[in-house]
């Protein structure tokens with residue numbers, strides 16, 4: 009036989025009761041000989057308690073009573089054929105009348121004992137089981153309502169009664185013998201004492217009823233039907249990627265439940281554990297889902313741990329002092345003291361020097377615990393053998409759980425790596441010697457981030473989610489969004505990477521969406537929901553959201569964002585940027601940013617600072633890391649100027665070609681940065697610094713392309729106006745080159761720690777002669793690439809290739 013237990017939400021409405029009936033009928037038809045245990049309809053137990061309390065206080069309870077009646081009557085009217093309704097309504101009405109008499113009695117006495125409370129609460133289960141049995145009777149005539157208080161016998165501990173095992177077993181066995189062919193609907197939660205007074209079984213009581221019946225009757229399984237898909241890897245309200253666990257051992261279920269998974273209350277399951285009866289957690293509203301089997305063996309799993317659970321908001325007390333060293337009685341005294349005062353100790357850790365003990369308790373108990381300790385250890389405190397206990401509030405416990413941990417090394421390493429990388433400070437650690445639980449204490453405000461980060465770390469075959477905060481939605485930013493949108497499915501399906509852009513700002517507006525903007529429609533979302541942009545607020549909000557695997561992308565050309573990078577790294581957030589300003593400012597700033605990122609274990613990626621998407625920064629880094637020595641770098645690193653000199657031929661005027669370069673998205677937002685050489689200079693400076701030279705921009709020898717009049721222009725418009733006038737200057741340059749069969753190139757060099765950038769005329773023997781479009785070229789002459797340099801060449805400007813470079817940096821974050 010099988011026990012099927014349905015919780016309150018499963019019998020909460022007409023629809024859910026219909027679902028219950030189908031599940032029961034299916035089991036009955038399959039010959040599983042089910043025994044059904046039902047809770048009260050959802051909300052009814054609370055309503056009953058409220059009515060009882062109201063009555064005792066002399067407040068009216070009639071409206072609530074009517075509400076209770078209506079909810080049951082509605083089910084009768086919808087689910088019982090009219091001709092059978094009357095006797096059922098009558099019996100329910102009699103029960104409700106009894107209840108009313110009791111409540112009236114309480115109102116007269118103005119007194120509510122635990123005994124009366126149990127009696128009143130019992131009406132919830134009695135009504136629901138009677139009702140559902142009657143509905144089922146229409147299809148399965150042997151359906152029978154059973155009031156379990158005649159079979160579950162307990163002591164007098166009303167509200168939390170203890171089972172009289174021997175007697176209950178006898179009575180249940182006798183019940184089974186006389187009802188062999190019946191389909192029983194048994195009230196959960198209630199029992200009675202030896203005088204026949206109704207008692208209740210405390211927290212999780214209906215599960216307990218199911219476990220007791222299952223164990224006495226040697227059930228093949230006890231199915232707990234609820235409103236979730238079994239036990240999950242983590243709290244799904246916090247960890248969106250949490251998934252249902254197919255198998256857990258009893259021990260694992262205990263650990264996960266202890267730390268938060270509220271699906272079952274394990275102490276109630278002990279009768280089932282003792283007989284090794286599997287408990288199956290299933291979803292009434294998704295009956296085809298197999299749910300979670302809790303059994304004796306932990307079972308095979310693809311993952312090293314089973315789940316992550318947590319307790320939010322605990323207080324931690326720390327005791328230190330020489331008085332504890334080698335004193336075996338000390339912790340005994342401490343914990344006996346706490347137990348005597350019914351203070352539940354949630355977690356304990358002791359340093360191996362025995363010099364300190366740290367333990368966690370519920371915040372409501374914390375101050376009392378400290379005072380108790382001060383009293384108990386007054387002598388030790390006076391003699392300075394113990395320091396005053398230190399209390400800290402606002403903490404949380406996170407625990408990874410799984411029996412397979414003990415056979416897998418590196419588990420705590422993985423846990424602490426995930427926490428450390430996300431800047432989560434671990435305050436205390438506890439690992440049971442059984443090795444199926446490692447617990448850490450962290451700050452409350454880090455809990456959500458920690459749960460998600462640790463979930464990612466242990467369920468790595470699942471997708472990695474990057475949370476992106478992007479500023480700048482111009483040429484590059486908007487192209488990046490388009491690319492991310494197009495690649496979304498591929499990244500997810502083929503690479504298990506999900507990129508969520510959760511914050512967007514341009515210079516006008518900013519907006520947030522923790523679920524990720526729809527990148528097919530981000531403009532509208534930002535317009536409609538965004539607020540006025542403010543970078544400080546944007547970054548504050550990014551920090552406050554405290555999401556795991558967070559990346560800040562700077563797709564602006566502004567200086568302001570770079571002033572926040574250090575703070576961002578300190579918040580353990582990586583930075584990806586195509587903006588060159590941070591790396592090309594003062595060397596001290598460059599150094600500080602790189603050092604801070606390293607210290608906090610986050611990434612600072614800026615491949616597109618040099619040659620857009622071409623692999624240049626990466627190549628240089630690899631050369632350096634593998635111990636090569638850079639002898640010389642020669643490069644053409646202005647896509648704009650490259651394009652201009654490659655297209656400044658025939659009739660086209662210099663002015664027109666520059667305009668065209670801007671249209672094609674090659675130029676900086678301010679094209680004077682390109683033509684004036686600043687942009688190129690920045691790139692050379694970054695390369696030189698990455699190659700190990702602590703140089704400043706002042707020391708770069710920068711040759712001009714432009715006539716003085718253009719250089720002096722004070723606005724972009726004025727610049728273009730001057731450019732129009734300078735036709736002759738550029739034509740002269742062009743014809744001179746043509747005369748000598750040469751091309752004009754703007755070339756940067758780094759040699760002996762010195763950077764120079766100059767306009768040169770090259771003949772066709774020079775390797776930089778043949779370039780087209782916006783091509784960049786860079787040649788690294790190194791100790792290992794001495795005779796023939798390592799050359800990278802290709803388009804070095806443009807929105808698509810730049811956004812693609814940012815994209816590549818982004819997916820490499822945390823890799």
Ligand SMILES: NC(=O)c1ccc[n+]([C@@H]2O[C@H](COP(=O)([O-])OP(=O)(O)OC[C@H]3O[C@@H](n4cnc5c(N)ncnc54)[C@H](O)[C@@H]3O)[C@@H](O)[C@H]2O)c1
Pocket residue numbers: 479480481482483484485513514515516541543563564565566568569586587588616617620647673674675676677804805806807810
């Ligand atoms: N075009 C290329 O080929 C190329 C190649 C490599 C690198 N880059 C770099 O890309 C960056 C962006 O270039 P673009 O052409 O997209 O510029 P753009 O002018 O088209 O866009 C700049 C964006 O930044 C926003 N912005 C400016 N200041 C801001 C602030 N304080 N807070 C929030 N948003 C702010 C603007 O509103 C705009 O959305 C530049 O740093 C450029 O050097 C460009």
Ligand SMILES: N[C@@H](CCO)C(=O)O
Pocket residue numbers: 616617618619620645646647648649674675676682687804805806
């Ligand atoms: N404006 C830049 C873009 C690439 O950084 C260029 O023309 O090279």
Ligand code: NA
Pocket residue numbers: 615616617618619620621622623624625813
């Ligand atoms: Na690059």
